[in-house]
Amino acid sequence: MQKDLTIAVIGLGLIGGSILKKLKNTKYKLIGVSRSPETIHKVIQQGLVSEGSTDIEIIRDVDIVFVCTPINKTVQTLITVRNTVKPKTIITDAASLKGFILDFVNTSDTAVNFIGGHPMAGTENKGIDASFEKLFEGAKWVLTPSIWTTERDIILLEEVIKELGANPVIADAHEHDKAVALISHMPLLLSQVLFSLVKNYPDKNIGKLAMRLAASGFRDMTRLAATNPELAGDMLSENKPYVIESLKELVAGASEMQNLLSGNEKVFYENYLENAECRAKLYSPEGKNIYPD
Ligand code: NAP
Numbered sequence: 611m612q613k614d615l616t617i618a619v620i621g622l623g624l625i626g627g628s629i630l631k632k633l634k635n636t637k638y639k640l641i642g643v644s645r646s647p648e649t650i651h652k653v654i655q656q657g658l659v660s661e662g663s664t665d666i667e668i669i670r671d672v673d674i675v676f677v678c679t680p681i682n683k684t685v686q687t688l689i690t691v692r693n694t695v696k697p698k699t700i701i702t703d704a705a706s707l708k709g710f711i712l713d714f715v716n717t718s719d720t721a722v723n724f725i726g727g728h729p730m731a732g733t734e735n736k737g738i739d740a741s742f743e744k745l746f747e748g749a750k751w752v753l754t755p756s757i758w759t760t761e762r763d764i765i766l767l768e769e770v771i772k773e774l775g776a777n778p779v780i781a782d783a784h785e786h787d788k789a790v791a792l793i794s795h796m797p798l799l800l801s802q803v804l805f806s807l808v809k810n811y812p813d814k815n816i817g818k819l820a821m822r823l824a825a826s827g828f829r830d831m832t833r834l835a836a837t838n839p840e841l842a843g844d845m846l847s848e849n850k851p852y853v854i855e856s857l858k859e860l861v862a863g864a865s866e867m868q869n870l871l872s873g874n875e876k877v878f879y880e881n882y883l884e885n886a887e888c889r890a891k892l893y894s895p896e897g898k899n900i901y902p903d
Pocket residue numbers: 620621622623624625626643644645646647649650678679680681683684687704705706707728729730731732733734735736737738838841
């Protein structure tokens with residue numbers, strides 16, 4: 611097959627590995643770079659890349675670079691990538707936060723051909739063995755253009771995102787961070803609060819019984835309590851102002867709910883019904899977000 615574009619993926623864990631697995635056998639030539647030689651050995655052995663190395667020099671001539679390292683390594687990796695590739699090479703990333711990265715890129719003295727990216731898909735697992743081909747199927751993929759971004763490059767990157775099975779959504783980087791505080795970081799914190807409530811319940815007998823009885827409702831609500839700790843730590847500390855703001859709203863919401871339940875059940879159940887109906891329309895039966903654009 612004629613390979614018309616070369617794509618490099620740096621950081622071959624859950625996200626980077628899933629990108630390679632999905633783009634394998636497409637028109638793109640794939641190059642993989644990661645920290646550990648074992649991971650590189652694996653992706654070569656599994657036929658996921660044409661070339662793989664721990665040395666970033668191998669990406670010198672590629673057309674598009676996906677930086678999929680942990681959040682706290684993203685800016686440093688971006689600088690290395692920018693100093694290695696041709697000026698026209700499109701650089702994107704997968705980091706779950708966009709504001710501080712775009713602030714860095716937009717205030718840089720040297721041009722960085724960067725478009726921020728964030729796939730709205732993931733699991734609580736990490737590393738190359740946790741990656742899988744269908745991870746991005748039907749997911750939204752946020753793109754946050756920088757001051758250096760051209761229309762042509764957005765169109766080209768959107769094409770690759772669609773090839774990954776995802777739907778691109780253009781957004782402002784800081785608005786993205788406020789939104790993910792609500793829909794990613796609050797669920798993570800809530801799952802920790804709920805899990806901790808049961809685990810440390812003051813009446814030990816009741817706590818133990820609750821743990822023994824915990825079925826699918828508790829399982830679904832606390833899945834995120836086991837999120838990769840490095841990822842969770844990076845997300846929560848880098849997005850702290852927006853997380854704290856959202857947390858205050860959440861506590862106020864919980865307190866209002868408590869007041870309604872004890873003082874005004876009619877309004878409580880009206881709100882309940884409205885939320886239940888709205889929630890039923892947010893996802894398709896397959897679990898994909900179908901909120902209209
Ligand atoms: P991950 O599974 O921990 O994978 C990251 C991999 O990067 C590591 O396994 C490591 O691979 C490699 N690595 C670490 N430091 C590196 C360096 N300096 N240079 C090159 N490779 C390096 O993490 P992930 O979940 O894929 O997350 C990657 C990015 O995607 C993060 O920015 C995260 O915010 C974002 N994201 C994650 C999710 C999610 O649900 N997990 C969802 C959306 C976006 P080896 O040591 O094996 O070489």
